[in-house]
Amino acid sequence: MQILRAINNWLKNFAYELQRLFFFSLRMLAALFGQPFYVTETLEQMYLIGVGSLYLLVLTGVFAGQGLALAFSVELADYGAKSYLGRIMAIAIIRELGPILAGLMIAARVAAGITAEIGAMKSSNQLDAMIAFGIDPIRKIAVPRLIALVIMVPALTIICDAIAILGAYFVAVFVAHVTSTTYWTNVRGRLIFGNIFIGLLKPFVFSFIIAFISCYKGFTSEGGTKGVGRATTNSVVMASITILIVNFFITKVIFSLIKGYL
Amino acid sequence: MIELREVSFSYSDKPVLRNVSFRVEPSEAVVVMGPSGSGKSTILRLILGLENPQQGQVLIDGQDISALKEKTKREIRKKIGMVFQEGALFDSLTVGENVGYYLLEHTKLSFEAISHRVCQMLGFVGLNADEVVDKLPEQLSGGMRGRVAIGRALLSTDPKIMLYDEPTTGLDPQATDKVLDLIKKLHQEKSVSSIAVTHQIVDAFAMADRFIVIYEGEVAFDGSLAELRNCQDDRVRAFLDPFRASFTGVARRGFVDGL
DSSP states (O other), rough: HHHHHHHHHHHHHHHHHHHHHHHHHHHHHHHHSOOOOOOOHHHHHIIIIIIHHHHHHHHHHHHHHHHHHHHHHHHHHHHHHHGGGGHHHHHHIIIHHHHHHHHHHHHIIIIHHHHHHHHHHHHHHHHHHHTTTTOOOOOIIIIHHHHHHHHHHHHHHHHHHHHHHEEEEEEEEHHHHHHHHHHHHHHHOOOOHHHHHHHHHHHHHHHHHHHHHHHHHHOOOOOOHHHHHHOOOHHHHHHHHHHHHHHHHHHHHHHSSSSSGG | EEEEEEEEEEEETEEEEEEEEEEETTOOOOEEOOTTSSSHHHHHHHTTTOOOSSSEEEEEEEEEGGGGGGHHHHHHHTTTTEETBBBEEEEOSSSHHHHHHHHHHHHHOOHHHHHHHHHHHHHHHTTHHHHHHTTTTTSSSSHHHHHHHHHHHHHHHHOEEEESSSTTOOOOHHHHHHHHHHHHHHHHHHHOOOEEEEEEEHHHHHHEEEEEEEEEEEEEEEEEEHHHHHOOOOHHHHHHHHHTTTHHHHHHHTTTTTT
């Protein structure tokens, strides 16, 4: 009986949290279209998120691409199909690996930073001070981060894709002994509308997920320093899990919608 | 003029204020005292419209701020300067940017004009502008941060009402004196109404001549220092007794005898 009650409470709290997140996200979207628009803050966030995450995405991309290429090259060699390595790498990286890696890395680095920063501002009354000075904190703090993420996550994903394909190239040529021309011809062959569309749609959606969850967790954090720490952890976990779940559904839905273009 | 009428407020299921009523006239200085967690700071949040009461009205110059839309609340807030606990300075901005925050955000004044007014304000609150204007809040002492917070509140819209949330908590005696002097100077020179919330009783006596004691969310006392001395309410005595006991000898005779 106690277990049922606990499950019931957990479900209720989960539904309540989801409802609050939904309404908070609507407020953020509504604030996107109002005045004033904070240009300096947006550019600053684009720099912090974009340039700040670049090294992480480059490192992740190159090693993930090489690792994947190594694994595939061994399997493909068994079937005498090593020449298809470029084709498989392009599909795997552009459709799945690139968006997922970029999404998770940015969720870990940026979502944590956003939640911690907003949470610290909340616990030291800086958000209330803003309201007292006639500033809407959602417009001033959350919207610039949302816009910066919507622009930078797809951009970083493209870079991550390119670096991963390049990393895989070195494995293909120097380890699997596929010729350079074969590899790049295969890669180019899969740079088609369907793959690129999925590869860009995913980071676009992920950027909203990261922005909504990280800002929501920051604005609703409670309980001082400990509360901010808890909110930050929850923010990264929630954003990462949501990205993985949404990724699956995007792949599933888009596959059935644009099958002919793939 | 500020008036709270039968205000009750609770966070989720936890009641914080019950039927709180009082009125602050223009140019009057009032201190709200009470133990930690008694709901003092919530009163300031209600006056500023950061929270809405479940029952009752919070009137600012006759307008119930809790019944207004956010846009109209912003207009009402222009009459109010708020000094938050520990200053609540924006830690990513310099002292100058903090003090000139309102002007930078809401006016089209030139940077030079804002800088000039910021330096004037820093002088008014007793700080050397050249020394502190480019520093970050974390590089200042607690007392200096308190004075910057007061300067920031003053340079917003030349407020007619000042709210202070625990302005001296955590400060050493010297810094406390400076902040209290500034609050008194402000009251005398600018004739603003002020409500200060504190649990530091000695500081409360220096800030006002009317005192409200909040005990477990209710107004346990509202009156002058002389009336406070003669108050026999158990809740008020319970709040003041530990304070009396902490003073002995000369300090006791000077400060608290008769309380």
